[in-house]
Amino acid sequence: MRIRRAVLLRALGACVLVVCLVNLLNGLSPHVGSSHAHFQLSSDRDGSWLRYFIHSRLFGIKSGEDDPQINISDFLYESSDDLIEISHKKHSHVVQRILQNNDTVDMITKPATPARYSKRIGGVDLPVPLWQRRLSDRLNRTGADFIDDFDHRYFLVELLQVRIYPEDRAKWTIAELKQWMHFLFLAGVEHIYICDHYKNSSERLALSLQRYVTLGLVTYLDWGAIRDPMLAQIKCYQHIINAHKYEAIWQMALDMDEYPFSVNDKEEDFLFRFLRTAPAYVTEISLANFLMLGQGDRSRDMVIDRISRMTPREANLLVKPIYRPERVQANVHRNHLIMGKRVAAPSNQMRMLHYWGARVQDWGADTQHTLDITMEMTSMRDAWARRVRESLLVFGEHTAFNSSTGP
Structure with missing residues (x-):
């Protein structure tokens, strides 16, 4: 019974992870979903957490490691009064x-x-x-x-x-x-x-x-x-x-x-x-x-x-x-x-x-x-x-x- 419960918990955890990753990829994809939902998670979570999540799930590396080729701040448009x-x-x-x-x-x-x-x-x-x-x-x-x-x-x-x-x-x-x-x-x-x-x-x-x-x-x-x-x-x-x-x-x-x-x-x-x-x-x-x-x-x-x-x-x-x-x-x-x-x-x-x-x-x-x-x-x-x-x-x-x- 304990073994079955552990297997079910692992399977449930894997499903949750897949759903999260699919939702993230939908945000990254230029073809799926509303274009204005791009990186919408950044308004709900800390930017460093999102950076770690993307790096670890998409690139297999942790935030802060060499050349992850992504910087969340670069995707947030900063207006300038001088522009x-x-x-x-x-x-x-x-x-x-x-x-x-x-x-x-x-x-x-x-x-x-x-x-x-x-x-x-x-x-x-x-x-x-x-x-x-x-x-x-x-x-x-x-x-x-x-x-x-x-x-x-x-x-x-x-x-x-x-x-x-x-x-x-x-x-x-x-x-x-x-x-x-x-x-x-x-x-x-x-x-x-x-x-x-x-x-x-x-x-x-x-x-x-x-x-x-x-x-x-x-x-x-x-x-x-x-x-x-x-x-x-x-x-x-x-x-x-x-x-x-x-x-x-x-x-x-x-x-x-x-x-x-x-x-x-x-x-x-x-x-x-x-x-x-x-x-x-x-x-x-x-x-x-x-x-x-x-x-x-x-x-x-x-x-x-x-x-x-x-x-x-x-x-x-x-x-x-x-x-x-x-x-x-x-x-x-x-x-x-x-x-x-x-x-x-x-x-x-x-x-x-x-x-x-x-x-x-x-x-x-x-x-x-x-x-x-x-x-x-x-x-x-x-x-x-x-x-x-x-x-x-x-x-x-x-x-x-x-x-x-x-x-």
């Missing part, structure tokens, strides 16, 4: 949750593709890109304002910390920033969070980006207080994860000289189609770093149109991530994963083109060394230069072209 964040978000699709093969998955339904039409610019009819047609439909639809719940999320957003200033030897300007933004919108990015890391008030980008903010395409963050660039960048990423992680299924953290590039898919929304193939267990996808080098053809007035020499293999291990924001803590090249796995994007499918330009030749003329370590690569120019140009012109960005600035 200026300006945004008017308008979402473009609906996320439906269904049960499939006993796994909850996200089913993304974008609006029906708007009819094709053109806009006459300078006496020439230019096709309006798909992302701008969707934007127009969204702005003309009643009740399209941002709704902060699980069922109204972006599929993919971009995070950027940037400083644009006259003394920059690479000569990046607002023109190149807008070229990069329009390429990302063509690629499938729906919203861009920009931490403006200006030093002098004259460098602030708020006015230049005002139209994008008003249209719900950009969230602008005044980010000039933290002067150390690397610390500011990590804090920027973590702030956006903390404050906005329930607004998107995927986030991407690339700099304005870094362009995602699909080797085989050259149509709008290629990032959307690529990410839809990611299994549910994948938390982060690393894009390999291919350098685009040299002065290029300085008569051309867009970065991707001008520079067409690429390293034949990934240049280094400085990858950049696309990730599910509810499962990570921020870092620059590889985030700290709370759950799930990191995978490398096959470079013969998806990669990052990093436009260093003339950096390795100290911003001078092309050298034999630059030619020796690169190969001609015009696929980016051939596939996207014209469409980025048309996207900018149709949007009214007639000054976003310059042959004397950029790398």
Whole structure:
């Protein structure tokens, strides 16, 4: 009788433990339950207890041991009276949750593709890109304002910390920033969070980006207080994860000289189609770093149109991530994963083109060394230069072209 009672007590204890762990995992999962229940236990229990519980049950370690890759305080959004964040978000699709093969998955339904039409610019009819047609439909639809719940999320957003200033030897300007933004919108990015890391008030980008903010395409963050660039960048990423992680299924953290590039898919929304193939267990996808080098053809007035020499293999291990924001803590090249796995994007499918330009030749003329370590690569120019140009012109960005600035 005593033996049976002991067995029953152990079984009951195990069931209780399983129930607790399942409830905890529901709080951690980006797919199960209300997104606003994330770490709800922290309001009922001491934070150190919750940290110990998560570490011991999920990672098999006790609180305080080396590199548990989780810090409860990082998940609690701390507002700051000094932080200026300006945004008017308008979402473009609906996320439906269904049960499939006993796994909850996200089913993304974008609006029906708007009819094709053109806009006459300078006496020439230019096709309006798909992302701008969707934007127009969204702005003309009643009740399209941002709704902060699980069922109204972006599929993919971009995070950027940037400083644009006259003394920059690479000569990046607002023109190149807008070229990069329009390429990302063509690629499938729906919203861009920009931490403006200006030093002098004259460098602030708020006015230049005002139209994008008003249209719900950009969230602008005044980010000039933290002067150390690397610390500011990590804090920027973590702030956006903390404050906005329930607004998107995927986030991407690339700099304005870094362009995602699909080797085989050259149509709008290629990032959307690529990410839809990611299994549910994948938390982060690393894009390999291919350098685009040299002065290029300085008569051309867009970065991707001008520079067409690429390293034949990934240049280094400085990858950049696309990730599910509810499962990570921020870092620059590889985030700290709370759950799930990191995978490398096959470079013969998806990669990052990093436009260093003339950096390795100290911003001078092309050298034999630059030619020796690169190969001609015009696929980016051939596939996207014209469409980025048309996207900018149709949007009214007639000054976003310059042959004397950029790398």
